[in-house]
Amino acid sequence: MRIVQGFSWSLVPGVQVMLVDNVNANDLDCSGLPSNLYMVEWREGRGETETTDAPGLRTTFTDISPYAPYFQRFMTVKSTDGSVFSLTQAKKIQTDLITCLFDDKRQAPITYSVAAQANAVWSANDTDVAAMSLQMVGGTGSSVSTSLVSQINAMIDAINSRIVAVANANAGQFNVMNANVTYAMPLLASTSFVLVGGGNINPKGASPGTDGRGPGSGNFGNMTTIAHIGGPASGTMPWSPIGATAPLNLSSDELTGLMAQIAARRQGLLNTRNSKTAAVAALTTIPAVIAYSVTAGW
Secondary structure, eight states, rough: OOOOOOOOEEEEEEGGGGEEETTEEOOOOHHHHTTTTEEEEETTTTEEEEEETTTTOEEEEOGGGGGHHHHHHHHHHHSSSOOOOOHHHHHHHHHHHHHHHHHHHHHHHHEEETTTTEEEEESSSSHHHHHHHHHHHHHHOOOOOOHHHHHEEEEEEEIIIIIIHHHHHHHHHHHHHHHEEEEOOOOTOOOOEOOOOOOOEOOOOOOOOOOOOOOOOOOOOOOOOOOOOOOSSOOOOOEEOOSSSSSSEEEEHHHHHHHHHHHHHHHHHHHHHHHHHHHHOOSHHHHHHOOSSSSOOO
8 A cells, every 4th residue: 555645625616616725716727637537646655536426436546746737726716816925835735745746756656677577567566675675674585685695705715815825835835944954053942832723843963952852743724615605595475466377586685675665766757746846835825836847757
């Protein structure tokens, strides 16, 4: 379900009346609306229409774009019928419309291809995105994406080749030197070199004042190479595109990519909403506010 904010309003073309919050306009020009439209009503973040050929039955909608011109007509009536209608009221109507448009557009279905289906269309409404977020946090797949695993394993390969392999080669050379030392070293009887990995180094032969020990067995052992980390778990996360009767199995990367595309679209729309809201706020006359197009530039 799409969650759209905004104000309350209704339109009854048959009697040419429009009500916005608690302000009503009579003798409104309703031309351009379908001839069978009995009533339009917006409340609690969604709209409903009722037609004369299906009285009592209503159809829901979330896109207020088709009705934006009637808000301009509403404001024109209120600014000329002698009633109190302020610049602040006019700006509120336009910014409420901008918010409604933003909420609807950011939750529109989004196309995103996955391995199981190219150009699949996915729901991006707040309810479904929240459920998708929970799936990502507690789903059967790993929380580590395949791309991140690859980057970490590449770092491990670099460590193994540039540090571990080099250290082991140096240790091998040292051990050869240790086995072939021919010169005695004046070590005290209680002195020895402690090697990393354990053991002592003692020179061949003995020197005056030493304990007479021969070469030691304290060689450097090889470092163990670091193993790769595992990739995402083999389990995938089921998610159904719009119209599907069975879910598709999405990898962690696919689900992350879908969420990233939804977030990127929302950010772009948010920038537009903020720009349009600022533009309305900068207007200084009611006619200028009425003339401003809330539907352009998205």
